[in-house]
Amino acid sequence: MAPLSSGSVFDVAQVEDEAIAPYSSGRPRRRVRWWRGVVLLLAGAYFLIPLYAGLKFSLQGVNGGFSFLAFQKLPSAPGFSAALTLSLKLAVATMVVSTLLMVPTAIYVHVRLPRLRRMMDVVTILPIVIPPIVLIVGVLGAFPEWAKASPYLLSFMYVILAMPFVYRSLDAGLGAIDLKTLTEASRSLGGNWFKTIWRVVLPNIRPALLSATVLTLALVFGEYTMASLDLWTTIPVWITQFQVSSDGHIQVAASMLGLVGTWILLVLVVSLDRSQSRRSRRRQGAS
Amino acid sequence: MSRREAALSSRGAAAPRDERAAPSRWRRALRRLEPALAVSPFLVYTFLGLGIPSLAVIYYAFHGETGGWSTANIAIIWHGDQGIFRTGFVNSIKLGLLSSIIPGVLGVFIAYAIQTSKSPFLQRLTSTASGVLANFGGINLTFMFIATLGSTGILTAWLHAIGINLATIGFNLYTFSGVAVVYMYFQLPLMVLVITPALGGLRASWREAAENLGASAWSYWRHVGIPVLLPSILGGMLLLFGSAFAAYATAESLTLGLIALSPIQIGNFLNGNVIAGETHVGYAIAFGMLVILAVTMTLYSLVRKRASRWLR
Numbered sequence: 001m002a003p004l005s006s007g008s009v010f011d012v013a014q015v016e017d018e019a020i021a022p023y024s025s026g027r028p029r030r031r032v033r034w035w036r037g038v039v040l041l042l043a044g045a046y047f048l049i050p051l052y053a054g055l056k057f058s059l060q061g062v063n064g065g066f067s068f069l070a071f072q073k074l075p076s077a078p079g080f081s082a083a084l085t086l087s088l089k090l091a092v093a094t095m096v097v098s099t100l101l102m103v104p105t106a107i108y109v110h111v112r113l114p115r116l117r118r119m120m121d122v123v124t125i126l127p128i129v130i131p132p133i134v135l136i137v138g139v140l141g142a143f144p145e146w147a148k149a150s151p152y153l154l155s156f157m158y159v160i161l162a163m164p165f166v167y168r169s170l171d172a173g174l175g176a177i178d179l180k181t182l183t184e185a186s187r188s189l190g191g192n193w194f195k196t197i198w199r200v201v202l203p204n205i206r207p208a209l210l211s212a213t214v215l216t217l218a219l220v221f222g223e224y225t226m227a228s229l230d231l232w233t234t235i236p237v238w239i240t241q242f243q244v245s246s247d248g249h250i251q252v253a254a255s256m257l258g259l260v261g262t263w264i265l266l267v268l269v270v271s272l273d274r275s276q277s278r279r280s281r282r283r284q285g286a287s
Numbered sequence: 288m289s290r291r292e293a294a295l296s297s298r299g300a301a302a303p304r305d306e307r308a309a310p311s312r313w314r315r316a317l318r319r320l321e322p323a324l325a326v327s328p329f330l331v332y333t334f335l336g337l338g339i340p341s342l343a344v345i346y347y348a349f350h351g352e353t354g355g356w357s358t359a360n361i362a363i364i365w366h367g368d369q370g371i372f373r374t375g376f377v378n379s380i381k382l383g384l385l386s387s388i389i390p391g392v393l394g395v396f397i398a399y400a401i402q403t404s405k406s407p408f409l410q411r412l413t414s415t416a417s418g419v420l421a422n423f424g425g426i427n428l429t430f431m432f433i434a435t436l437g438s439t440g441i442l443t444a445w446l447h448a449i450g451i452n453l454a455t456i457g458f459n460l461y462t463f464s465g466v467a468v469v470y471m472y473f474q475l476p477l478m479v480l481v482i483t484p485a486l487g488g489l490r491a492s493w494r495e496a497a498e499n500l501g502a503s504a505w506s507y508w509r510h511v512g513i514p515v516l517l518p519s520i521l522g523g524m525l526l527l528f529g530s531a532f533a534a535y536a537t538a539e540s541l542t543l544g545l546i547a548l549s550p551i552q553i554g555n556f557l558n559g560n561v562i563a564g565e566t567h568v569g570y571a572i573a574f575g576m577l578v579i580l581a582v583t584m585t586l587y588s589l590v591r592k593r594a595s596r597w598l599r
Binding site: 035036039040043046047049050051052053054056057058101102104105108109112113116123126127129130131132133134135136137138139140141142143156157159160163222223224225228229236239240251252255256258259262263266267269270271 | 321322325326328329332333335336337339340341342343344347393396397400401403404409414415416418419420425426427428429430431432433434435436440441442471472475529533534535536539540550553554556557558569570573576577580581584
């Protein structure tokens with residue numbers, strides 16, 4: 001067992017305790033600003049230094065100078081393109097299945113079975129409670145050989161892993177529009193259900209749809225547990241395996257690319273959610 | 288679920304009438320079935336993807352290799368192999384506690400610092416950054432931290448320059464302490480995300496009332512702030528515990544599978560590092576994790592109920 005020793009976590013904790021002490025003793029408000037500065041500075045340092053280190057390491061040339069060499073070598077590194085292709089295929093399959101499964105279900109529950117929303121909330125949160133490592137043991141133990149032979153078993157499970165994010169995003173999107181009025185209006189104008197969903201509901205929840213898709217994409221490109229234990233070399237698995245062979249800089253470059261890519265995707269999601277909530281607020285203000 | 292069953296049984300009730308009825312009866316039966324039909328793809332999918340694997344874990348955990356019910360696998364966890372599996376659970380729980388209590392407490396301070404800053408820019412930046420960073424598990428984090436706190440890492444070099452040698456104070460990125468530091472990178476933002484709404488529920492009028500009654504800042508926190516927030520803080524910590532307890536990718540890639548944590552031990556079983564006669568122990572470990580997570584989530588929902596009493 002590893003010693004539970006005083007890592008830098010404890011140092012940070014100590015410094016912050018000292019910073020907080022003046023406030024707790026109830027001195028003037030001026031001091032409050034001071035501890036806030038210290039807390040935010042330390043938090044900023046904790047989150048930014050590793051990012052800086054990762055970027056610096058991946059942009060470091062052989063002789064210590066600045067270079068894009070690691071990024072340039074990445075596409076031609078052995079196995080990279082195969083891993084990228086596999087990850088892309090899995091991502092597309094996951095997004096398609098997830099959309100086809102979750103969108104109609106979420107819309108139907110919202111329009112016709114609001115009583116089921118509680119149950120949906122509980123069921124869709126389960127993939128967060130049951131961790132991937134436990135799920136993959138069960139999958140590899142119970143599923144038939146033909147299913148385990150296909151990489152798309154991963155897509156099948158990724159739909160489950162993405163479910164909490166996808167459902168919540170769709171649920172929020174559907175809650176933000178006046179679904180009842182929209183569907184009733186469309187129905188009374190003679191639209192059938194398919195037309196109503198395709199031409200009326202979907203355009204109205206586009207931000208939610210997009211953010212669900214983007215979250216799924218980020219998940220597939222970051223998932224390591226299931227892919228590595230199911231023995232498929234997706235991008236994250238490739239990065240860890242590359243370690244043994246040679247250039248550490250390429251490895252860090254690949255994961256920085258992954259991080260920055262995920263970062264951009266997730267920032268996109270957050271801003272989409274925000275535009276959606278602004279829209280719904282405007283709607284509520286108008287009515 | 289019960290709705291679906293009710294709808295399904297309504298088919299049985301409608302069936303005999305169909306024989307003597309016009310096609311419109313069929314349509315009506317179909318109508319009644321519609322909710323079940325509409326939700327069934329989702330329910331079937333989740334049963335296949337969540338139900339079957341979970342049931343398989345429980346089934347194999349209590350079955351020996353020769354078949355038949357047995358508690359041998361559980362017994363091996365408790366006693367067998369010099370207790371390495373029990374150590375795995377103890378370490379995982381320790382890691383879970385360490386990376387829920389420390390980020391839990393620090394997260395409250397960070398969230399409070401942001402909340403009271405009255406700077407919309409800072410608040411928006413934090414909420415975006417937290418939303419992003421809380422999803423930052425996985426192996427990319429590993430390599431970022433190797434570049435930071437590994438033996439040739441940048442922070443290691445900086446600290447060395449000011450006379451702090453990480454190795455001599457007992458810190459090693461590739462062991463328990465390192466895993467805990469790395470986990471904090473997504474645990475801290477998660478706590479900020481979880482606790483910010485609760486902090487928003489602390490009403491200014493409570494503080495003013497306390498001050499009018501002569502309370503110091505300390506006694507305000509002691510008698511009002513902390514008691515109101517405590518259920519939310521505990522709830523957040525329980526979430527963090529669950530996420531650290533069950534995480535696999537970061538610990539595995541950081542320690543190359545050499546750390547005794549339950550998720551890693553399950554991974555080792557799947558990778559074929561199995562002693563003969565113990566092939567089902569992996570399922571038993573997974574079952575143990577399920578039990579611990581079920582307890583955690585039960586506590587979480589209890590605490591949540593309590594938290595919503597004041598914060599609306």
